[in-house]
Amino acid sequence: MEEKEIGLYVHMPFCKQKCYYCDFVSYANKYNIVDRYIQCLKKEIIQYANENKIMSKHGLEQKYVIKTIYIGGGTPSSIDELYIINILQKIKENFQIKNDAEITIEVNPGTVNKEKLETYREIGINRLSIGLQAVQDEILKSIGRIHTFKDFENTYKYAREVGFNNINVDLMINLPNQTLDNVKESVKAILNLKPEHISVYSLILEENTKLYEMVKSKQVALEPEEVERQMYWYVKETLEKYKYIQYEISNFAKSGFQSQHNIDCWNQEEYIGVGIAASSFIENKRYSNISNLEEYMDNIESGMPNKNLILDEVLDFESKMNEFMMLGLRTIQGVDIKKFEQKFKINPIIKYCKILEKLNHEGLIEIDANNIKLSNKGIDLANIVWEEFV
Ligand SMILES: C[S@@+](CC[C@H](N)C(=O)[O-])C[C@H]1O[C@@H](n2cnc3c(N)ncnc32)[C@H](O)[C@@H]1O
Ligand code: SF4
Numbered sequence: 517m518e519e520k521e522i523g524l525y526v527h528m529p530f531c532k533q534k535c536y537y538c539d540f541v542s543y544a545n546k547y548n549i550v551d552r553y554i555q556c557l558k559k560e561i562i563q564y565a566n567e568n569k570i571m572s573k574h575g576l577e578q579k580y581v582i583k584t585i586y587i588g589g590g591t592p593s594s595i596d597e598l599y600i601i602n603i604l605q606k607i608k609e610n611f612q613i614k615n616d617a618e619i620t621i622e623v624n625p626g627t628v629n630k631e632k633l634e635t636y637r638e639i640g641i642n643r644l645s646i647g648l649q650a651v652q653d654e655i656l657k658s659i660g661r662i663h664t665f666k667d668f669e670n671t672y673k674y675a676r677e678v679g680f681n682n683i684n685v686d687l688m689i690n691l692p693n694q695t696l697d698n699v700k701e702s703v704k705a706i707l708n709l710k711p712e713h714i715s716v717y718s719l720i721l722e723e724n725t726k727l728y729e730m731v732k733s734k735q736v737a738l739e740p741e742e743v744e745r746q747m748y749w750y751v752k753e754t755l756e757k758y759k760y761i762q763y764e765i766s767n768f769a770k771s772g773f774q775s776q777h778n779i780d781c782w783n784q785e786e787y788i789g790v791g792i793a794a795s796s797f798i799e800n801k802r803y804s805n806i807s808n809l810e811e812y813m814d815n816i817e818s819g820m821p822n823k824n825l826i827l828d829e830v831l832d833f834e835s836k837m838n839e840f841m842m843l844g845l846r847t848i849q850g851v852d853i854k855k856f857e858q859k860f861k862i863n864p865i866i867k868y869c870k871i872l873e874k875l876n877h878e879g880l881i882e883i884d885a886n887n888i889k890l891s892n893k894g895i896d897l898a899n900i901v902w903e904e905f906v
Contacts, residue, residue: 521582522583522786525795526557535660622647646672653665654693694747718744790805
């Protein structure tokens, strides 16, 4: 039997309120269609499973083995836990799941109680990703978050009480009206709780968000890039001092708690995504589902799920190599030279000789016997490095 390990992403596009900075595909006040959407997700899961069964002499056998499941959004924790039970059940019925699979759900403070978290544990979810962003209630309010820091503390406490021992906390920097001192206060409060994993995201001002309009109309101002960099380096150095290993520009973990889901994405491993706007990478093809909710559900319900799929890119050998370099240079360890050679049968230093020489000369990368990685200067100017491999 041919087996292939893959990741599975499930998109839940429901939020209580739209945060002012967020352009993820998620909707406020659409809870009336959750039931219909979940039925569609289940059908999509079955369809993927059926497509990936292969006939052998011994009958129908499965090809895919799931090694990570990531239920993201949106705010998956804001819907009834019965739906999450349903979805995981459907996945288990239709796919083989590795015993040690990492199963994550994104949780917003204020959307779960202890019972809901307990249910998540019971059905096999073993990792929580909690979006905190900042600890100051005025900042949380000013970016449209629905919760206070106290709500976060309660969520975190319940999560520990019901036995979660792998928790990520999301923190954002360079938010409007956020000072370096605010960031220091947030980091201190998070460190006190000792989560296993911390993600730190610099605000990206996305068009089509309320915040974009607020900045454009000068209702709020953002700090210049130097201040944002100061915040970033403060967080990076502090977390490292507290024995968090930085394994990607925005991701820090205690030893052994690096997210497998993240690592696989950067290692160009295969995954499938279900739900609106979810992307998949299978057999060198990158797909994404359409993001229109009604259209997505109509297509599934009328038995035409493939109409939801948009083929974004077919990676030929050359573009696969370029992408491998770009993804590797997001990680702090960098591109593993041996791994590249094994995968593409050429040494990346020979293949990218001119580009690497230039980037090295500009002090943006460092090359040793095993890896090609960003320098400290390269971390600040990572976009310039990545552009070389587009
Ligand atoms: C998929 S989102 C949603 C997770 C969850 N719904 C929440 O809000 O806590 C995951 C994380 O991306 C980050 N994020 C979202 N929009 C961002 C933006 N415009 N710039 C930087 N980070 C962003 C936030 O830290 C957020 O927690
Ligand atoms: S709760 Fe999360 S997904 Fe929803 S709008 Fe806010 S940041 Fe975006």
